[in-house]
Amino acid sequence: MLNALQVITTVLVGLMVGVEFSVAFVINPILNALPEDSGQLGRSHGGRMLGALMPVWYITSLALAAAWAVAGWDNPGTGLVVIAAALLIISVIMSILLLVPINNRGKTWTPENRPEDWKEQMNRWDRFHYVRVAVIIAAFTLLVAALAS
Template identity: 85%
Template sequence: MLNALEVCTTVIVGLMVGVEFSVAFVMNPIFTALPEDSGQLARSHGGRMLGAVMPVWYIGSLVLTTVWAIAGWNHPGTGLVVTAGALLILSVIMSILLLVPINDQGKTWTPENRPADWKEQMNRWDRYHYARVAVIIAAFTLLVTALV
């Protein structure tokens, strides 16, 4: 049963990392290169869509990692799992304090109502997101290492 939990947790965290990596290094650069208002509209739509899904994914990943750490407490690699859990906690805190406030504004923007500094706000979100991606990649790496 523990093996199934370990694999399930690792896959779910890995998929989350893949989505967030894709947002940072594939989707947002594509959106930035779109003509006129298309990029801003795409980011707003992405903020609405992923803003609804990602909180569940982040919290679910943290819960699964916590259950793994508790269930495997006396097994090798538990320290790695606990450290991964701490990094996932950090990613949730970063999300709540840094990224969500910007996303909550950006997902309502249209070309008619966006603020004059919308590009600067999106650039700030991108910088915070790069840091969060680094944190969750580190967490994922620790979980994979704990498996072996």
């Protein structure tokens, strides 16, 4: 049972890292290069779509990592899982305090109602997102290392 929990947790966090990495380094650069209002409209749509999915994914990943740490408390590598769970907590806190407020504004924007500083707000979101991606990559790396220990 513990083996299944370890694999499911690692795969789920790995997929989350892949999605968030793709948003940071593929999707948003593509959207930023689109002409006129297309990029802003794409980011608004992405904010609505991923804004509904990602909270569930982050919380589920954290819950699974915590369950792994509890279920495998006496196993080698549990310390790595605990640190990974702590990093996932940091990513959730970052999301709630820094990224979600900007996303909640941005997902409602259209070319007609967006604020003057919308690009600056999107750039701020991107900077926070880069940090969050680094945090979840570190968490994923620790989970993989825990599997190998």
